[in-house]
Amino acid sequence: RPSAEKFEFQAEVSRLMDIIINSLYSNKDIFLRELISNASDALDKIRFLSLTDKDVLGDPDSAKLDIQIKLDKENNILSIRDRGIGMTKEDLIKNLGTIAKSGTSAFVEKMQTSGDLNLIGQFGVGFYSVYLVADYVEVISKHNDDKQYVWESKADGAFAISEDEWNQPLGRGTEIRLHLRDEAQEYLDQSKLKDLVKKYSEFINFPISLWASKEVDVEVPADEDESSDEDDKSETSSSEEEAEDEDEKQPKTKTVRETTYEWELLNDVKAIWLRSPKDVTDEEYTKFYHSLAKDFSEEKPLAWSHFTAEGDVEFKAVLFVPPKAPHDLYESYYNSKKSNFRLYVRRVFISDEFDELLPKYLSFLLGLVDSDTLPLNVSREMLQQHSSLKTIKKKLIRKALDMIRRIADEDPDESNDKEKKDVEESSNDKKGQYAKFWNEFGKSIKLGIIEDAANRNRLAKLLRFETTTSDGKLTSLDQYMSRMKSGQKDIFYITGSSKEQLEKSPFLERLKKKNYEVILFTDPVDEYLMQYLMDYEDKKFQNVSKEGLQIKDSKNKELKESFKELTKWWKSALASENVDSVKVSNRLADTPCVVVTSKYGWSANMERIMQSQTL
Numbered sequence: 177r178p179s180a181e182k183f184e185f186q187a188e189v190s191r192l193m194d195i196i197i198n199s200l201y202s203n204k205d206i207f208l209r210e211l212i213s214n215a216s217d218a219l220d221k222i223r224f225l226s227l228t229d230k231d232v233l234g235d236p237d238s239a240k241l242d243i244q245i246k247l248d249k250e251n252n253i254l255s256i257r258d259r260g261i262g263m264t265k266e267d268l269i270k271n272l273g274t275i276a277k278s279g280t281s282a283f284v285e286k287m288q289t290s291g292d293l294n295l296i297g298q299f300g301v302g303f304y305s306v307y308l309v310a311d312y313v314e315v316i317s318k319h320n321d322d323k324q325y326v327w328e329s330k331a332d333g334a335f336a337i338s339e340d341e342w343n344q345p346l347g348r349g350t351e352i353r354l355h356l357r358d359e360a361q362e363y364l365d366q367s368k369l370k371d372l373v374k375k376y377s378e379f380i381n382f383p384i385s386l387w388a389s390k391e392v393d394v395e396v397p398a399d400e401d402e403s404s405d406e407d408d409k410s411e412t413s414s415s416e417e418e419a420e421d422e423d424e425k426q427p428k429t430k431t432v433r434e435t436t437y438e439w440e441l442l443n444d445v446k447a448i449w450l451r452s453p454k455d456v457t458d459e460e461y462t463k464f465y466h467s468l469a470k471d472f473s474e475e476k477p478l479a480w481s482h483f484t485a486e487g488d489v490e491f492k493a494v495l496f497v498p499p500k501a502p503h504d505l506y507e508s509y510y511n512s513k514k515s516n517f518r519l520y521v522r523r524v525f526i527s528d529e530f531d532e533l534l535p536k537y538l539s540f541l542l543g544l545v546d547s548d549t550l551p552l553n554v555s556r557e558m559l560q561q562h563s564s565l566k567t568i569k570k571k572l573i574r575k576a577l578d579m580i581r582r583i584a585d586e587d588p589d590e591s592n593d594k595e596k597k598d599v600e601e602s603s604n605d606k607k608g609q610y611a612k613f614w615n616e617f618g619k620s621i622k623l624g625i626i627e628d629a630a631n632r633n634r635l636a637k638l639l640r641f642e643t644t645t646s647d648g649k650l651t652s653l654d655q656y657m658s659r660m661k662s663g664q665k666d667i668f669y670i671t672g673s674s675k676e677q678l679e680k681s682p683f684l685e686r687l688k689k690k691n692y693e694v695i696l697f698t699d700p701v702d703e704y705l706m707q708y709l710m711d712y713e714d715k716k717f718q719n720v721s722k723e724g725l726q727i728k729d730s731k732n733k734e735l736k737e738s739f740k741e742l743t744k745w746w747k748s749a750l751a752s753e754n755v756d757s758v759k760v761s762n763r764l765a766d767t768p769c770v771v772v773t774s775k776y777g778w779s780a781n782m783e784r785i786m787q788s789q790t791l
């Protein structure tokens with residue numbers, strides 16, 4: 177079209193499209209899921225705006241918030257249309273080509289190694305999956321603030337935008353037309369499409385209809401000269417013999433097959449979280465998790481919790497622990513906006529950018545809250561300040577920590593009790609689940625201990641670590657406490673850069689000889705963690721490389737006495753700005769002497785970490 181304005185795709189987007197268009201990836205169906213998901217997002221947005229301004233919905237036709245799919249066999253076109261928010265010209269330029277999302281390059285990189293296109297939705301570039309099945313795509317869109325435009329591209333590095341002067345006016349919303357490739361003709365098959373839509377729209381809360389053809393038998397007056405009419409009839413309608421008698425009295429008619437078209441509704445829009453938990457199967461939860469996560473691998477979530485909160489603030493919630501941490505969990509820890517946690521008010525989607533619902537350290541959880549207590553007709557900003565949110569957050573944290581605790585409780589590997597272990601081992605698919613959780617999200621628990629004083633003890637229960645005697649296995653504070661030697665007052669730990677380095681540490685010599693168990697902390701975050709975790713139950717934590725280590729030793733007093741003069745001499749020889757004090761050590765066995773950090777000073781490991789950060 178000569179009047180069209182031409183644009184080049186941003187380089188990374190162009191690379192992504194090349195990969196998609198040349199992909200041999202067999203599961204091409206995913207494009208449909210991505211388009212339905214985008215349509216649903218667009219509908220959520222206009223519905224949200226309509227809460228405070230009814231006029232945005234426009235005429236009754238546009239006010240119907242739904243998704244419609246049409247198959248045009250003659251022209252090889254599959255089209256999907258929504259009455260969502262639509263896109264202005266500027267939106268089309270930005271969203272579909274010139275601005276790369278943060279996940280774009282991460283996804284391109286991932287494609288080069290794994291080639292699993294299934295994850296495309298997680299990286300925020302799902303739209304481009306249309307080029308798995310189409311070689312030419314048109315996006316027709318009408319936003320309330322602009323005219324109707326057409327975006328089009330053959331995925332050849334460029335796209336064009338024109339003011340739409342030839343299509344039907346959409347009223348509002350977006351229609352995506354896929355000109356299917358020769359090898360993707362199967363997507364014009366009605367029954368295939370129905371199956372796919374059903375599969376991918378199970379949790380979409382807007383009606384989805386297909387312009388479906390139907391073969392119907394209609395009665396028409398019979399022609400005089402058709403003698404074979406009776407035979408035909410008994411073949412097509414396998415109907416009852418008696419019908420023939422009545423037929424005799426009626427004027428002669430015949431039955432013919434006609435193809436008619438009508439909108440066929442394909443999904444049931446009842447939200448899963450409104451159902452009673454006992455009526456929802458594990459399989460349904462798993463599928464729901466996949467749709468929230470935009471993760472369509474076969475992997476099951478590690479745990480979930482579905483509950484109703486009653487009282488002053490009423491809400492329903494579903495929480496999931498994913499089987500894997502997302503690619504950018506800690507990268508975007510302090511600046512991410514979008515989460516996978518959705519807020520609904522009376523079934524209406526409000527936002528997934530609410531920091532007020534879950535604390536940052538739990539941002540790895542997926543799920544939703546639907547509250548009847550929150551007001552519907554206020555702005556997002558007002559809602560953000562609503563006092564009920566505090567109550568919701570508090571309950572969500574509690575439930576989330578319970579759910580995580582349950583992963584451990586149900587995991588036979590976590591049990592101390594040998595007998596219980598043997599009994600459960602035979603039939604347990606929960607085995608090793610907590611170690612898996614810890615591996616993926618342990619750091620979040622540690623960040624929680626640092627950030628959330630109110631739940632510190634609950635979080636400390638979830639902590640796992642290796643110790644000098646745990647033989648490479650993870651253990652908990654409760655297990656450590658149950659093994660403490662009689663007379664041992666404190667929980668002993670040491671920090672360092674690796675287990676290997678720590679195992680050679682002179683600080684552990686005596687403790688090892690005397691069979692004291694010492695926790696080995698090797699993650700840089702552990703140093704910060706231990707500044708917040710002062711005690712657990714009635715025990716204090718003691719860094720064995722710091723001043724204050726007490727282990728039962730009868731000879732200690734005597735030794736102190738007899739070396740008094742020597743320690744004095746050392747102290748003056750080293751000068752007081754270099755050392756605070758010189759003492760007879762109770763922690764060494766073979767090494768003659770060691771430098772110990774004062775109780776409130778930085779440990780040597782912390783100094784190492786801080787140095788590496790400032791360099």
Ligand code: ADP
Pocket residue numbers: 210214215217218258260261262263271272297299300301302303304349350
């Ligand atoms: P994501 O949905 O994760 O943002 P996509 O690649 O699927 O990523 O879509 C890119 C953007 O294009 C969306 O964020 C949205 O702004 C816009 N978009 C896509 N489809 C539609 C639609 N049907 N209606 C309105 N906007 C849309």
Ligand code: MG
Pocket residue numbers: 210213214297300301302303
């Ligand atoms: Mg999308």
